[in-house]
Amino acid sequence: MTTTTTLPTEERVVRREALYFAVRNTKLMIGFGIVLFLLLVGIFGPILANVEDPNEYVAAAMLPPSSEHWFGTTTFGQDVFTQFVYGLRTTFVAGALGGGIAAVIAMVIGFVAGYRGGWVDEILNMLTNVVLVIPTLAVLLIINAYLGIRSVGVQALFIGLTSWPWAARSIRAQTFSLRNREFVDLARLSGMTTRKIITREIAPNMSSYLFMTFILLFGGSILIASSLDFIGLGPTEGVSLGLMLQNSTQWSALQLGLWWWFVPPGAGITAVVGALYVANVGLDEVFNPKLRET
Amino acid sequence: MLKVDNVTKVYKVGTFGGRTMTAVDTVSFDVRPGEVVSLIGESGSGKSTIGKMILGLTPVTSGSITVDGVPIQPGKDYYRTVQGVFQDPFSCYNPVFKADRVFALIKESYYPSVPDAEWTERVRSAIQDVRLNPDEVLGKFPHQLSGGQLQRLLIARALLLDLKLLIADEITSMLDASTRIDVLNLLAELKARGLGVLYVTHDLSLGHYLAERTVVLRRGTIVEMGLTSKVFDDPLHPYTRQLLSAVPRLHAPWDDIEPPATCLYHERGGVGGLLEADPGHYVACAQLSDC
Numbered sequence: 001m002t003t004t005t006t007l008p009t010e011e012r013v014v015r016r017e018a019l020y021f022a023v024r025n026t027k028l029m030i031g032f033g034i035v036l037f038l039l040l041v042g043i044f045g046p047i048l049a050n051v052e053d054p055n056e057y058v059a060a061a062m063l064p065p066s067s068e069h070w071f072g073t074t075t076f077g078q079d080v081f082t083q084f085v086y087g088l089r090t091t092f093v094a095g096a097l098g099g100g101i102a103a104v105i106a107m108v109i110g111f112v113a114g115y116r117g118g119w120v121d122e123i124l125n126m127l128t129n130v131v132l133v134i135p136t137l138a139v140l141l142i143i144n145a146y147l148g149i150r151s152v153g154v155q156a157l158f159i160g161l162t163s164w165p166w167a168a169r170s171i172r173a174q175t176f177s178l179r180n181r182e183f184v185d186l187a188r189l190s191g192m193t194t195r196k197i198i199t200r201e202i203a204p205n206m207s208s209y210l211f212m213t214f215i216l217l218f219g220g221s222i223l224i225a226s227s228l229d230f231i232g233l234g235p236t237e238g239v240s241l242g243l244m245l246q247n248s249t250q251w252s253a254l255q256l257g258l259w260w261w262f263v264p265p266g267a268g269i270t271a272v273v274g275a276l277y278v279a280n281v282g283l284d285e286v287f288n289p290k291l292r293e294t
Numbered sequence: 295m296l297k298v299d300n301v302t303k304v305y306k307v308g309t310f311g312g313r314t315m316t317a318v319d320t321v322s323f324d325v326r327p328g329e330v331v332s333l334i335g336e337s338g339s340g341k342s343t344i345g346k347m348i349l350g351l352t353p354v355t356s357g358s359i360t361v362d363g364v365p366i367q368p369g370k371d372y373y374r375t376v377q378g379v380f381q382d383p384f385s386c387y388n389p390v391f392k393a394d395r396v397f398a399l400i401k402e403s404y405y406p407s408v409p410d411a412e413w414t415e416r417v418r419s420a421i422q423d424v425r426l427n428p429d430e431v432l433g434k435f436p437h438q439l440s441g442g443q444l445q446r447l448l449i450a451r452a453l454l455l456d457l458k459l460l461i462a463d464e465i466t467s468m469l470d471a472s473t474r475i476d477v478l479n480l481l482a483e484l485k486a487r488g489l490g491v492l493y494v495t496h497d498l499s500l501g502h503y504l505a506e507r508t509v510v511l512r513r514g515t516i517v518e519m520g521l522t523s524k525v526f527d528d529p530l531h532p533y534t535r536q537l538l539s540a541v542p543r544l545h546a547p548w549d550d551i552e553p554p555a556t557c558l559y560h561e562r563g564g565v566g567g568l569l570e571a572d573p574g575h576y577v578a579c580a581q582l583s584d585c
């Protein structure tokens with residue numbers, strides 16, 4: 001970069017650069033590759049399988065994997081692969097929705113509390129602490145008893161509304177340390193509004209951090225949803241990876257040696273969460289120019 | 295132009311603002327167009343706090359700050375004419391963006407309708423004005439540039455606006471000697487253009503070099519103020535004398551100032567904060583505490 005004849009808008013340049021380094025980062029590519037692959041399986045698998053109900057009894061019981069039934073069948077003769085692709089979809093929905101809701105709440109509260117400080121911070125901090133100490137499971141049991149959690153959406157909403165406090169706290173702490181840096185003053189001197197300063201100066205500075213937070217919330221939501229499914233607080237209809245695990249345990253798949261019943265959902269959950277984490281490590285390198293090998 | 299009138303700043307410290315700390319105590323001075331006023335004081339004396347209050351980055355606790363008679367209203371319009379350059383150039387740049395983003399933000403806020411090509415020309419000429427080679431500094435990340443380059447880019451950034459007043463807060467303290475002179479020469483040029491400059495420093499010799507008038511600050515209050523030549527050649531206050539005494543004494547803390555037997559302020563029956571000892575040369579009570 002020797003002669004610059006025009007100065008394109010700075011953000012555009014940064015984005016183009018980030019993309020340049022992103023496609024050259026193996027960790028990021030592998031991590032995103034796996035997530036993308038599983039996401040595509042979750043999206044197109046059910047379309048291709050095209051069954052009315054993934055829990056239908058379609059074949060003989062306890063068949064090991066074969067070309068007919070890729071992941072074998074359950075003790076009831078349900079097709080594990082069909083359940084897997086539908087379950088994957090549900091799991092992505094629960095993770096994205098729950099993690100997304102939690103991330104939005106955490107960012108709004110964390111940014112505002114950290115940037116504003118003072119009494120705003122104290123009130124939001126109190127709110128955060130209250131939600132943090134609420135015994136989530138007990139509340140969920142009560143809600144379930146009264147309303148019943150019947151859909152993935154309600155489950156994700158509940159997860160989102162209860163799992164944000166730790167993220168809000170860490171975003172608040174980061175914002176707090178960043179807002180005292182002089183570039184924030186300089187942005188103010190450039191006529192930027194508070195909202196712009198938060199979204200364009202502070203947030204990009206912790207973008208990999210925010211992404212990691214989202215990943216942890218996303219993964220956390222998947223794990224919470226699976227646990228809820230596992231203890232029987234999941235949606236009553238459909239299938240999820242957690243429900244598959246619950247069924248396989250309930251019907252002693254391990255003892256019966258039906259590994260193909262519990263390995264796919266377990267591996268699916270692990271793969272999604274793990275791949276997102278690997279991608280995040282790569283993303284840190286992309287976003288932080290100092291970590292780039294130049 | 296700039297008038298700081300009985301300004302006090304009390305910081306709340308500790309949880310729930312339990313304790314307070316008076317960083318600036320009833321300070322008054324002014325800066326006229328085409329004039330450099332240096333604000334001298336040891337670290338922690340409240341210099342940066344005064345700068346930040348003038349820039350509207352932190353509110354005043356009491357008193358008033360006016361520019362051309364109008365109370366300051368921090369915001370886009372105010373910053374078109376009043377700008378600051380800070381001590382640490384490295385922390386003035388958002389490390390995830392390229393350094394020239396500081397120019398892009400100025401364009402976005404103040405010159406959205408200027409065509410890109412023309413803007414680039416303006417940026418390049420401002421960069422040349424601060425004696426940098428645009429090709430060397432544009433398109434780089436802050437960590438790829440030196441402190442001196444970053445500091446000068448910040449001055450170039452301020453040059454893109456129609457400035458009346460520049461707050462320069464210890465802008466040379468992180469620079470090496472030769473760059474320091476360059477930056478000071480730049481300030482002299484700004485002065486020649488009719489800008490008012492508040493030059494905050496703890497470095498006495500350099501303040502002397504540049505400023506018409508000098509304000510000496512100690513623990514948030516002004517102890518002496520007047521023409522630089524007067525303050526430097528004929529210091530009236532024991533604190534100023536000590537500041538100016540060429541050899542810093544080891545072992546003797548700065549606060550061990552022996553109050554003189556006679557205090558000019560009391561002899562002449564000073565009232566309020568400062569006594570006008572000579573025309574335009576003000577001094578505070580020499581007792582350095584309530585008396």
Ligand SMILES: Nc1ncnc2c1ncn2[C@@H]1O[C@H](COP(=O)(O)OP(=O)(O)O)[C@@H](O)[C@H]1O
Pocket residue numbers: 305306307315317335336337338339340341342343344
């Ligand atoms: N945001 C703040 N909150 C509380 N105290 C502060 C804050 N900023 C500065 N201070 C205190 O005010 C005093 C003056 O600080 P400052 O204006 O930075 O001094 P200087 O620039 O002369 O070194 C110091 O004692 C400092 O600790």
Ligand SMILES: [Mg+2]
Pocket residue numbers: 341342343381464
């Ligand atoms: Mg300072």
